[in-house]
Amino acid sequence: MNRDDDPAADLLARLFLTRVIEPGDEVGGRWVRAFGVEEVARRLRGGGERLPGVSETRWAGLRARAAVAEPRRDLAVARDAGVRFVAPGDAEWPGQLDDLGDARPLGLWVRGRPSLRIWALRSVAVVGARACTEYGAHMAVTLAAGLAERGWVVVSGGAYGVDGAAHRGALGAGGATVAVLACGVDRPYPRGHTELITRIAEQGLVTGELPPGDHPTPSRFVLRNRVIAALTRGTVVVEAAHRSGSLVTARAAGRLGRFTMGVPGPATSGLSAGVHELLRGDAVLVTDAAEVVELVGDMGELAPDRRGPVLPRDLLEPGARRVLAALPARRAAAAGEIARGAQTTEDDTIARLYELRALGYVERHGDGWKLTRQAMISIRDGSRRC
Amino acid sequence: MNRDDDPAADLLARLFLTRVIEPGDEVGGRWVRAFGVEEVARRLRGGGERLPGVSETRWAGLRARAAVAEPRRDLAVARDAGVRFVAPGDAEWPGQLDDLGDARPLGLWVRGRPSLRIWALRSVAVVGARACTEYGAHMAVTLAAGLAERGWVVVSGGAYGVDGAAHRGALGAGGATVAVLACGVDRPYPRGHTELITRIAEQGLVTGELPPGDHPTPSRFVLRNRVIAALTRGTVVVEAAHRSGSLVTARAAGRLGRFTMGVPGPATSGLSAGVHELLRGDAVLVTDAAEVVELVGDMGELAPDRRGPVLPRDLLEPGARRVLAALPARRAAAAGEIARGAQTTEDDTIARLYELRALGYVERHGDGWKLTRQAMISIRDGSRRC
Numbered sequence: 001m002n003r004d005d006d007p008a009a010d011l012l013a014r015l016f017l018t019r020v021i022e023p024g025d026e027v028g029g030r031w032v033r034a035f036g037v038e039e040v041a042r043r044l045r046g047g048g049e050r051l052p053g054v055s056e057t058r059w060a061g062l063r064a065r066a067a068v069a070e071p072r073r074d075l076a077v078a079r080d081a082g083v084r085f086v087a088p089g090d091a092e093w094p095g096q097l098d099d100l101g102d103a104r105p106l107g108l109w110v111r112g113r114p115s116l117r118i119w120a121l122r123s124v125a126v127v128g129a130r131a132c133t134e135y136g137a138h139m140a141v142t143l144a145a146g147l148a149e150r151g152w153v154v155v156s157g158g159a160y161g162v163d164g165a166a167h168r169g170a171l172g173a174g175g176a177t178v179a180v181l182a183c184g185v186d187r188p189y190p191r192g193h194t195e196l197i198t199r200i201a202e203q204g205l206v207t208g209e210l211p212p213g214d215h216p217t218p219s220r221f222v223l224r225n226r227v228i229a230a231l232t233r234g235t236v237v238v239e240a241a242h243r244s245g246s247l248v249t250a251r252a253a254g255r256l257g258r259f260t261m262g263v264p265g266p267a268t269s270g271l272s273a274g275v276h277e278l279l280r281g282d283a284v285l286v287t288d289a290a291e292v293v294e295l296v297g298d299m300g301e302l303a304p305d306r307r308g309p310v311l312p313r314d315l316l317e318p319g320a321r322r323v324l325a326a327l328p329a330r331r332a333a334a335a336g337e338i339a340r341g342a343q344t345t346e347d348d349t350i351a352r353l354y355e356l357r358a359l360g361y362v363e364r365h366g367d368g369w370k371l372t373r374q375a376m377i378s379i380r381d382g383s384r385r386c
Numbered sequence: 387m388n389r390d391d392d393p394a395a396d397l398l399a400r401l402f403l404t405r406v407i408e409p410g411d412e413v414g415g416r417w418v419r420a421f422g423v424e425e426v427a428r429r430l431r432g433g434g435e436r437l438p439g440v441s442e443t444r445w446a447g448l449r450a451r452a453a454v455a456e457p458r459r460d461l462a463v464a465r466d467a468g469v470r471f472v473a474p475g476d477a478e479w480p481g482q483l484d485d486l487g488d489a490r491p492l493g494l495w496v497r498g499r500p501s502l503r504i505w506a507l508r509s510v511a512v513v514g515a516r517a518c519t520e521y522g523a524h525m526a527v528t529l530a531a532g533l534a535e536r537g538w539v540v541v542s543g544g545a546y547g548v549d550g551a552a553h554r555g556a557l558g559a560g561g562a563t564v565a566v567l568a569c570g571v572d573r574p575y576p577r578g579h580t581e582l583i584t585r586i587a588e589q590g591l592v593t594g595e596l597p598p599g600d601h602p603t604p605s606r607f608v609l610r611n612r613v614i615a616a617l618t619r620g621t622v623v624v625e626a627a628h629r630s631g632s633l634v635t636a637r638a639a640g641r642l643g644r645f646t647m648g649v650p651g652p653a654t655s656g657l658s659a660g661v662h663e664l665l666r667g668d669a670v671l672v673t674d675a676a677e678v679v680e681l682v683g684d685m686g687e688l689a690p691d692r693r694g695p696v697l698p699r700d701l702l703e704p705g706a707r708r709v710l711a712a713l714p715a716r717r718a719a720a721a722g723e724i725a726r727g728a729q730t731t732e733d734d735t736i737a738r739l740y741e742l743r744a745l746g747y748v749e750r751h752g753d754g755w756k757l758t759r760q761a762m763i764s765i766r767d768g769s770r771r772c
Contacts, residue, residue, distance in 0.1 A: 135652055264650030264662060266521055267673035276650060276673050285665045287653035 013041035014087050015071035015211070018106050020044055020062055023209040024223035027053045029102030037106075077212045081186040082201075083111050094120040097230050099256050105209045105227060109185045112178075112205035114351035115317075119176060119205060121358040123153035124296055125228045125253070126169075127246045128162025128238035129271050136239035136271060139263050140165035141172070143236060146289025148175020151357040151364050152296075155180060155232050157224065158197055158206070160190060162238045162246070167200055174335060174367070176354035180231065181208035182216040182224035189216050203347050225249035233296040234259030236286060240274035247274050254282060259295050261286045313361075319344070323352035324361055329376070332368035399427035400473050401457035401597070404492050406430055406448055409595040410609035413439045415488030423492075463598045467572040468587075469497050480506040483616050485642050491595045491613060495571045498591035500737035501703075505562060505591060507744040509539035510682055511614045511639070513632045514548025514624035515657050522625035522657060525649050526551035527558070529622060532675025534561020537743040537750050538682075541566060541618050543610065544583055544592070546576060548624045548632070553586055560721065560753070562740035566617065567594035568602040568610040575602050589733050611635035619682040620645030622672060626660035633660050640668060645681050647672045702745075705730065709738035710747055715762070718754035 014037050021028035031040045031051050043051055044066040050059045078085065086092045087107040094117045097104055110116050126144050128136055144154045144166040154170035156163040158179035170177035177200055183189045185206045188197035200206050209227065210220065222245060229235055229252035237260075240246040250260045260283040265272030279285050286292050316324065326341030327333060333341075339349035353369050356362045361375040400423050407414035417426045417437050429437055430452040436445050464471065472478045473493040480503045483490055496502050512530050514522055530540045530552040540556040542549040544565035556563035565586045569575045571594050574583035586592050595613065596606065608631060615621055615638035623646075626632040636646045646669040651658030665671050672678050702710065712727030713719060725735035739755050742748045747761040 135654070139653055263653050264658070264665070264671070265652055267525055267649050267651075268521070272650070273673070276671055279650070279665070279671045280677070285650070285662055285671070287659070287662050291666070 009038055011085070011087065012071045012075075013037040014107050015074055015085060016041045016066070016069050017044075018209065018211045019069035019071070019074065020065045021106065022223070023105065023220060024103045024226060026102040028106075029104060032106070033102060074211045078109060078186065081111070081212065083109050083185055083212065086110050086116060091115075092117045094231055096120065097227070100226060100230050103223075103226060108207050108209060108227075109211065110205060110207045111185045111201040112203075112207075112351070113348055114176070114205055114355055116178070116205055116207060118355040118358050119153045119178060120155075120231050122151065123155050123178065123232045124292060125155045125232040125235040125249065126162070126166035126238060127156055127225075127228065127235060127249050128166075129240050129244055129246065130159050130161040130163075131271070132161035132165070132239045133265075133269065133271055135265060135269075136162055137165040140238045141169035143238070143263070143286075143289050143292065144169030144177070145173040145175070147292060148173040148177070149364055150289060150293050151354070152176075152289075152293065153178060153204075153354060153358070155228055157181070157221075157228060158188070158190075158193055158200070160192065164193060164196060166238075167196060171199060171203055174350060176204055176350070178205040178207060178231075180224055180228050181206060182210070182220040183208065184210050184212045184214040186212045187215070203350060221245060222248055226252045229253040229258060230256055232258060234261055234292070236261040236263065236292055237275050237278060237283075238263045239265060239269075239271040240278075241270050242274050242277065244274045247278060250278055250283060259284065261292060261295065263287065316356075316359075319348065320352045320355055323349055324356055324375075327362060327369065327371050329371070332365035332370040334368050338369065395424055397471070397473065398457045398461075399423040400493050401460055401471060402427045402452070402455050403430075404595065404597050405455035405457070405460065406451045407492065408609070409491065409606060410489045410612060412488040414492075415490060418492070419488060460597045464495060464572065467497070467598065469495050469571055469598065472496050472502060477501075478503045480617055482506065483613070486612060486616050489609075489612060494593045494595060494613075495597065496591060496593045497571045497587040498589075498593075498737070499734055500562070500591055500741055502564070502591055502593060504741040504744050505539045505564060506541075506617050508537065509541050509564065509618045510678060511541045511618040511621040511635065512548070512552035512624060513542055513611075513614065513621060513635050514552075515626050515630055515632065516545050516547040516549075517657075518547040518551070518625045519651075519655065519657055521651060521655075522548055523551040526624045527555035529624065529649070529672075529675050529678065530555030530563070531559040531561070533678060534559040534563070535750055536675060536679050537740070538562075538675075538679065539564060539590075539740060539744070541614055543567070543607075543614060544574070544576075544579055544586070546578065550579060550582060552624075553582060557585060557589055560736060562736070563590040564617075565590075565592045566610055566614050567592060568596070568606040569594065570596050570598045570600040572598045573601070589736060607631060608634055612638045615639040615644060616642055618644060620647055620678070622647040622649065622678055623661050623664060623669075624649045625651060625655075625657040626664075627656050628660050628663065630660045633664065636664055636669060645670065647678060647681065649673065699747075702742075705734065706738045706741055709735055710742055710761075713748060713755065713757050715757070718751035718756040720754050724755065 085107050092115050140162045147154050148170040153176040154166055155178045156166040158181050167177045179200045185208050188194045225248045229249050235250050235253040237246045237250050254260045262275040262278045262283045322342040326338045335346050335349050339346045362369050363372050471493050478501050526548045533540050534556040539562040541564045542552040544567050553563045571592045574580045611634045615635050621636050621639040623632045623636050640646045648661040648664045648669045708728040712724045721732050721735050725732045748755050749758050
C-alpha cells in the first residue's frame with residue numbers, strides 16, 4: 001500500500017513526528033510549515049536529503065529516534081488506555097494554540113470525556129511553586145474552587161504544591177479541571193499524583209504533547225508551560241520564587257496576549273518574591289476568583305473569533321444535547337438529578353455541563369446548574385419553530 | 387501702634403488664622419489668596435463685612451473662635467516649648483506644600499533642629515494601619531531603616547502601629563524622621579507615644595498645622611494626611627484595611643503627582659486588603675527600601691525646580707558648614723567622631739548630615755558618613771579659589 005493513498009497518512013506522520021521532534025522545537029515547526037508533516041516524516045525516515053537548519057550530528061540524532069518510532073503502536077497503546085490524539089484542524093483542536101506559531105504542538109494526546117476545545121474556551125491557568133507554603137496551597141484551592149463555582153475551567157500542570165492544590169480545589173467544588181503534563185498522559189507524573197491525575201482524567205481532562213509512555217525532562221517541563229499559557233485566557237501565579245518555572249508560564253501568557261495575574265503574599269516570603277516581581281511589571285494583582293473573572297471575563301467578545309463560534313443547539317453533540325434537555329426549565333438542579341434525567345453518569349454530566357457553560361447555555365447556581373436566560377429564549381424559539 | 391506698620395503683622399495674622407480656620411479649609415484658603423492674611427484677620431476680628439462663601443451661622447462660629455484667639459500668647463507658649471512657626475515664603479518653608487493650592491497650610495509649627503525644607507527634599511512617607519499585624523510592624527521598621535540607611539528621611543503620622551514602627555525604624559538606624567501630627571506639636575498624641583514623639587523632636591522633626599495645645603479630631607487626622615502626602619516624594623502604605631486613613635494619604639499623593647506605593651501581604655489578611663486595592667490601581671508594589679528608592683530617586687532631577695536649588699557651600703548655615711568641614715577628606719566617619727570635630731552634639735550632627743545628604747554633599751557609608759565625589763570636587767575647587 002502506498003502511504004500517500006492512506007487517508008490516515010497525515011495522522012500517522014504527525015504521530016511519528018511527536019516521537020522524533022521535541023515539544024516546542026521551532027526548527028521542526030518550520031519544517032512542518034514549509035514541507036508538510038508527511039514530507040518531513042519521509043525525510044526523517046531516510047527518504048530524501050537532510051532538512052535545513054540542523055547540523056549533521058543533530059540530524060543523525062533525529063534519524064536515530066526516527067528509526068525506533070512506531071506510530072501505529074503508539075496509537076494502539078493510547079487507544080487501549082483511553083487516550084485520543086487531537087491534531088490541528090480536528091474538531092477538538094483548541095484554535096488558540098495556533099498563536100504559538102512554529103512552536104505550536106504537533107498534536108495533543110487527551111484523556112477524559114469533555115471536548116478540550118470547548119473547555120478551553122473559558123479556562124484560566126492557576127500555577128505556582130511545587131514547594132509552596134500552606135498559604136500558597138490555601139490560595140490555590142480557594143481560587144480554583146471560586147473559578148469552578150463561576151463556571152470556569154481550571155488548567156494547571158499536575159505538579160506537587162500549587163498545581164495539585166488548584167486541581168483539587170476545582171474537583172472539590174464539583175468543577176472542571178485540565179492537567180497539562182510534560183510526559184505521556186498514560187504515565188502520570190509525579191508518581192505521588194497518580195490518583196489525583198486519574199481522578200482528573202475521570203472528571204476532567206489530562207493532556208500533553210508527549211506520546212504514550214514518554215517521560216518528563218527539565219526542558220519538557222519548561223516547554224509544557226507554553227501550552228498552559230496558550231490554552232487559557234490568563235495565567236494566575238499563586239506562589240513562585242525568583243526564576244521559578246511558573247514565571248515562564250506567566251511571561252509566555254503575556255507574550256501571547258493573555259492576562260497575567262499574581263496573588264500577593266508577604267514581602268518577607270521568598271516564595272512570593274517571583275510573584276511580586278511579576279506584579280511590579282505588567283501582571284495584575286488578584287486576591288480572589290471574582291477579581292480573576294472580572295479581568296478575563298471581559299474577553300468574552302473575542303471568543304467567537306479566536307476560539308470558534310458558539311454552537312447552535314442543533315450542532316451540539318448528542319451527549320451534550322441530552323444533558324441540556326435534562327435541565328429543568330425554571331429552576332436550578334444538582335448534577336446528580338440532571339444525570340438521572342440524561343441517563344448518564346454524574347462525571348459525564350459535569351463534563352457536559354462545563355461544555356454547555358462555555359457555550360453559554362447553562363450557569364452554575366450555588367451547588368446546582370440552571371439554564372441561562374439566552375438558552376431559555378433559544379430553546380423556546382426552537383420549540384416554536386418545530 | 388498701627389498694626390499695618392508692624393513688621394510682624396503678617397506673621398501675627400497668620401498665627402491668629404491658625405486658631406480660627408481649620409486645617410485644609412479651602413474657603414479660608416481662597417480668602418487668604420483673594421484678600422491677604424491681614425485683611426482676612428481684620429474682618430474675622432469684626433473690622434469689616436462678612437467674607438464670601440460662608441453662611442451667617444458659620445461666620446458667627448468663626449467670629450466666636452476669633453474672639454478668643456491670642457496669637458502673641460501662642461507664639462510665646464510655642465517659643466517656650468522650643469517650637470517655631472514656619473510660614474509660606476520663609477526660608478524653611480517646604481515649597482512643595484504649595485501644590486496643595488487653597489488647601490495649603492497657613493503655616494507649620496515645627497519642633498526639632500533640622501531644616502524642614504531641606505529634610506523634605508529627600509523624604510518618603512511610610513504610613514499604615516494603627517492596629518497593624520506583627521508582619522506590618524516588621525515591614526515598617528525594615529523599610530524605614532533601609533530608607534534611613536540610604537540617606538532618605540522617613541515621614542509618618544506618629545500614630546500607633548505602622549506609623550510608630552516607621553519612626554522607630556528610622557531612629558534605630560541612626561536616621562532622620564519627621565512626625566506630622568494632627569494636634570499641637572507641644573501636645574504629643576497619642577499619649578502612649580509621648581516618649582517616642584519627644585525622641586523624634588530631639589533627633590528629627592515634629593511638625594503640624596495646629597497651634598500649641600490644640601487637640602486632634604477625626605477630620606484633623608484626615609486633613610493631616612494631605613500634608614504628609616505633599617511634603618514627600620512618595621507615600622508607601624504598609625498595611626491598611628479597606629477605607630483606612632492611609633489610603634487617603636496614598637490617594638492624595640497620587641493626585642499631587644507623588645508616587646504611591648504599597649507593600650503586599652497575604653490575600654487572606656484584611657489589613658492588606660486596602661493596600662491590594664491600591665496595587666490594583668496605579669500604586670507600585672514595593673517589598674524593600676531599594677525598590678522605593680529606585681522609584682522616588684528618579685525624581686532627583688526635578689528637585690532643583692520644585693524644591694528649591696541645591697545650595698552652594700558658601701550659603702550653607704554655619705552649623706551645617708561646621709559639620710561639613712569636620713568630615714574627613716577620603717574616608718567615612720561615624721557621627722560621633724564628626725560631632726567631636728564640629729564641636730556639637732551627635733543629635734545636631736545627625737540632623738546636619740541629613741541636610742547635607744539632601745543637598746548632595748555627603749552620603750551614608752555603612753554606619754558612617756563620607757563626602758560625595760561632587761562635594762570633594764566642589765571643596766577642592768573652592769580651596770583653589772581661596
